[in-house]
Amino acid sequence: MTREELYSIWAPSDSPWSPWVMPVAFAQLPPDFLAAAPAAPARSPWVLPGLADQIQESTARSLNSLSVPEIDWSAVGPPATTALVVDLPGDQSVMVGAAAIARGYRPIPVFASAAGPAEVLPGLPLADNSPGVAVSIGPVLRAILDATPRLAGASLALDSPPVFLLDARRMSPQVPVTDGVFDNRSKIFPEDFPSARFLREHGIARVILVQQARVQPQGDLSHVLLRWQDAGIAILAAETGRSEPAVPITVERPSRYRALWYRALAMIGLKRHNVGGFGGFQGEWGGAG
Amino acid sequence: MIPPISSTSPLPADQWAAVRSRAIFDCCKWDVQSEDHCVLARSPLLIDAADWQTLATAAERLAVEALAAERELFHRPELHQILGLPRTILRQLAHRDRFEPPAEACRVMRFDFHHTSDGWRLSEVNADVPGGFIEAGGFTRLVAQYLGCGTAPPDPASVYAAAISERVGTGGLVALVHATAYSDDRQVMQYLAAQLAKHGVRSILVSPAHLRWNSGRARIECSFASETPDLVVRFFPGEWLPELQPRVCWINYFHSSLTFQSNPATALLIQSKRFPIAWNYLQTPLPTWRTFLPETICPSQLPRNWRGEWVLKPVFGRVGRDVGIAGITQENELATIARSAKRSPTEWAAQRQFDLLPIATPDGTRFPSIGVFTVNGAASGLYGRLARKRLIDHEAQDAAVLIRGARPEAS
Numbered sequence: 001m002t003r004e005e006l007y008s009i010w011a012p013s014d015s016p017w018s019p020w021v022m023p024v025a026f027a028q029l030p031p032d033f034l035a036a037a038p039a040a041p042a043r044s045p046w047v048l049p050g051l052a053d054q055i056q057e058s059t060a061r062s063l064n065s066l067s068v069p070e071i072d073w074s075a076v077g078p079p080a081t082t083a084l085v086v087d088l089p090g091d092q093s094v095m096v097g098a099a100a101i102a103r104g105y106r107p108i109p110v111f112a113s114a115a116g117p118a119e120v121l122p123g124l125p126l127a128d129n130s131p132g133v134a135v136s137i138g139p140v141l142r143a144i145l146d147a148t149p150r151l152a153g154a155s156l157a158l159d160s161p162p163v164f165l166l167d168a169r170r171m172s173p174q175v176p177v178t179d180g181v182f183d184n185r186s187k188i189f190p191e192d193f194p195s196a197r198f199l200r201e202h203g204i205a206r207v208i209l210v211q212q213a214r215v216q217p218q219g220d221l222s223h224v225l226l227r228w229q230d231a232g233i234a235i236l237a238a239e240t241g242r243s244e245p246a247v248p249i250t251v252e253r254p255s256r257y258r259a260l261w262y263r264a265l266a267m268i269g270l271k272r273h274n275v276g277g278f279g280g281f282q283g284e285w286g287g288a289g
Numbered sequence: 290m291i292p293p294i295s296s297t298s299p300l301p302a303d304q305w306a307a308v309r310s311r312a313i314f315d316c317c318k319w320d321v322q323s324e325d326h327c328v329l330a331r332s333p334l335l336i337d338a339a340d341w342q343t344l345a346t347a348a349e350r351l352a353v354e355a356l357a358a359e360r361e362l363f364h365r366p367e368l369h370q371i372l373g374l375p376r377t378i379l380r381q382l383a384h385r386d387r388f389e390p391p392a393e394a395c396r397v398m399r400f401d402f403h404h405t406s407d408g409w410r411l412s413e414v415n416a417d418v419p420g421g422f423i424e425a426g427g428f429t430r431l432v433a434q435y436l437g438c439g440t441a442p443p444d445p446a447s448v449y450a451a452a453i454s455e456r457v458g459t460g461g462l463v464a465l466v467h468a469t470a471y472s473d474d475r476q477v478m479q480y481l482a483a484q485l486a487k488h489g490v491r492s493i494l495v496s497p498a499h500l501r502w503n504s505g506r507a508r509i510e511c512s513f514a515s516e517t518p519d520l521v522v523r524f525f526p527g528e529w530l531p532e533l534q535p536r537v538c539w540i541n542y543f544h545s546s547l548t549f550q551s552n553p554a555t556a557l558l559i560q561s562k563r564f565p566i567a568w569n570y571l572q573t574p575l576p577t578w579r580t581f582l583p584e585t586i587c588p589s590q591l592p593r594n595w596r597g598e599w600v601l602k603p604v605f606g607r608v609g610r611d612v613g614i615a616g617i618t619q620e621n622e623l624a625t626i627a628r629s630a631k632r633s634p635t636e637w638a639a640q641r642q643f644d645l646l647p648i649a650t651p652d653g654t655r656f657p658s659i660g661v662f663t664v665n666g667a668a669s670g671l672y673g674r675l676a677r678k679r680l681i682d683h684e685a686q687d688a689a690v691l692i693r694g695a696r697p698e699a700s
Contacts, residue, residue: 004314013306019322023313024472031314114475117494117513132512179498180511185470191323198325 028115090167094143112186134173196231206234296650316427330688345668373604377531391546421672432689439691445662445670454488562638609682
């Protein structure tokens with residue numbers, strides 16, 4: 001399997017949600033990475049199938065416990081009018097996405113961080129933590145590889161609703177971003193998602209945000225969700241690991257909301273973080289790293 | 290009037306899917322989608338060979354004149370305030386008697402042309418960190434390959450890499466300096482790194498924080514590399530450099546660098562939208578600029594009823610950001626821009642508005658712009674964009690530009 005074939009499994013040509021599968025993570029794999037992977041026995045990036053199932057089942061139980069309104073997680077078949085946005089640490093996001101496949105959702109990875117210079121190499125394992133890299137993408141790529149067989153084997157309907165998968169660590173470096181560290185923190189923007197009109201045209205009336213121990217979305221995600229909410233899409237929030245039902249939320253207005261040049265301003269606001277690096281942002285992003 | 294550029298039929302769905310996939314994986318084009326639309330136009334543009342020659346010749350003359358003007362401006366600090374440079378940069382350049390210009394090599398620029406009712410007109414030059422290498426290079430070649438008609442212009446990234454290879458030699462090392470946190474920028478650097486590798490040149494992708502300057506020489510010092518580059522390619526806007534701390538991180542981009550730079554930050558002297566306001570004080574003749582660039586004045590000199598006749602542009606705006614055009618820019622946004630230009634006129638330029646001509650495309654009426662790359666003064670590629678409105682901004686699509694008929698001669 002090549003990385004192009006891997007990408008086509010996650011972004012099949014006949015799904016209306018495929019255009020939003022962000023290619024960055026897939027493009028970090030060397031062209032011969034997957035061909036080389038099976039030949040690297042003990043250090044293979046592939047998780048053993050049994051372990052992968054355990055992880056996925058565990059995640060599925062966690063998702064089941066969300067008791068999301070109007071979604072019967074034990075029922076077979078896709079919920080027709082609901083999309084999910086999962087904002088968890090990247091590998092967990094992918095695992096939730098993998099579990100959601102069985103519920104009829106199509107996972108849409110939206111990971112914007114590039115790999116560190118020596119983070120993804122042919123024949124080497126994908127590490128949990130890469131020294132000298134602010135946000136390791138190894139766990140995300142490994143989870144994508146793990147979940148691929150499940151997605152490839154699924155018979156998702158063309159109109160399966162999306163579950164957008166984000167990496168909650170995107171602005172939270174795992175190591176202090178000193179001058180020598182490769183800073184690959186990232187943000188997401190409204191342009192990275194379909195418009196509210198597109199969602200409605202494809203039957204989506206509500207979006208459930210799944211994240212850990214918080215109700216309000218991260219600042220950059222607020223720009224996305226509030227646009228949807230303003231356009232009449234209901235936004236609900238659910239926490240993993242709790243059995244409480246998802247609750248409707250009013251997304252708080254982020255600074256520069258709907259500013260014509262929000263994206264450009266965010267880029268121009270890129271400042272050298274006070275401990276180094278270049279992923280720190282002024283204004284609302286100042287506390288992110 | 291028969292337009293010199295036209296749009297073709299869209300590529301068939303299967304071919305387009307292949308082009309899109311190869312653009313992602315072969316050409317590092319990772320940001321292919323923006324909200325509900327693909328940023329890559331499925332219908333390429335065709336330009337007449339004669340017009341390609343016209344634009345190539347104009348761009349080459351513009352590049353020669355611009356570099357001569359930049360050299361003069363470096364030694365004329367009394368004109369720098371006219372250009373609207375940030376104060377921190379002004380202070381550095383004010384010491385030009387004690388400092389030498391930075392060592393430079395492989396100057397790359399992009400001149401943005403528009404077809405108007407008065408013929409081709411230039412809106413601006415991207416002389417500091419021009420973008421569009423992937424779209425004008427690999428993507429355009431892919432489209433030409435599948436379309437089967439029209440000839441791809443030179444790939445600016447390949448021409449650029451060849452020029453760098455000539456400078457640093459086989460096995461030479463290049464530091465590709467960019468904001469690593471932005472995959473939009475990193476994809477360009479990875480594409481350029483691949484082109485450099487084809488020419489036998491090594492490269493390391495770094496942020497400005499990974500570069501140390503000692504006695505004017507750059508050295509890469511970070512967790513993944515410790516080497517001395519032969520040349521620094523900067524894909525980090527010059528006006529952002531003063532944000533770096535301490536000051537020694539960035540002053541050598543402006544002067545006293547012994548390591549070759551492409552481009553040196555002195556490019557800001559001609560990147561400024563207020564560059565034309567300084568023309569009358571320069572000894573350097575600029576006949577081609579005067580021919581193609583619309584009249585440009587300080588906003589403080591605007592007549593009361595300027596709307597509809599003039600366009601307001603921020604001195605270092607990019608991708609159409611904060612450009613104020615009556616009838617195009619939202620009224621509240623235009624009012625804000627006008628107030629800002631009145632309050633701080635040296636941070637803005639007023640350019641006489643030209644009459645952009647639209648073309649018909651399978652997606653409807655669009656306004657095209659043609660960016661002409663020059664590398665070391667030679668025309669080296671075309672970057673097409675298509676906008677729904679009379680302003681080329683972040684919502685415009687990238688379009689391959691192919692040349693009708695004969696093979697391109699300029700490069």
